Amino acid sequence: MEMGGDDYITKPFNTTELLKAVACRLKKAEQISKELPPTPKGLNTLIQTAANKDSQESIKEDSNVQKYKKKQEVYLEGHRPSSLYYIIKGKIRTYKRNDEGKELVIGLYNEGDFLGYTALLEQRVYNENAEVLEDAELVIIPREDFESLLFNNLGILHKFIQLLSRNVTEKEEQLLGIAYNSLRKKVSTALLSLYKKYNSSENANYSIDMSRDSLAALTGVAKESLIRTLGDFRDEKLISIKEGLIFVLNRKKLELILN
DSSP states (O other): OTTSOSOOOOSSOOHHHHHHHHHHHHHHHHHHHSOOOSSHHHHHHHHHHHSOTTTOOOOOTTSSEEEEOTTOEEEOTTOOOOEEEEEEEEEEEEEEEOTTSOEEEEEEEOTTOEESHHHHHHTSOOSSEEEEEEEEEEEEEEHHHHHHHHHTOHHHHHHHHHHHHHHHHHHHHHHHHHHHSOHHHHHHHHHHHHHHHHOTTOOTTOEEOOOHHHHHHHHTSOHHHHHHHHHHHHHTTSEEEETTEEEESOHHHHHTOOO
């Protein structure tokens, strides 16, 4: 098992027992690789599939769910993690703040995303803050349950390694854009990121509801520069702004903005 085996059977055994054991492992691997719905039921299915039912209790649909209000902090930088979070409903951002109080948004999370797993996997304190962008509901998975699940199942471990790899790639692209993109390109990239992340159903009337401070923190520019650029985009009919909400009118042209 330490060499990477998924299971074992002891002698004596017959062909039927061997084939059943192989079939069981293949079925579990198939279920773990499936895209599961962003609900407690989907998470429950994942845990039931991966865990040993004799040693792990599955998460019930009506338990371990906590509600958070808009602008409420889920966790704070420097605190030691005690849980893994799974988003059932709502939107969450992670951000860092420098000594002068300026913020930089480093992650956006939506329904069906896991949150706070980097600190758990690296066994260190949080190196960012997590704040609710709109009222949210999160499944709270105790650290002990997560670690037991993770280190006893290669399929689950592989899933979180993929998440870490994707996060590293996204952060590299974000830092590259902040360092070298023009102001217009930075703002258009931020708008498109929000549009793609939170408008999965391709709703033509979808609006970006985010404070200008938070949007500036995501973009990596001064608030005044952001507001001026949004005004230019509005004049060019790329976006419209109504009561503070931003509507993307011409996604293709935003994508084609050059440095």
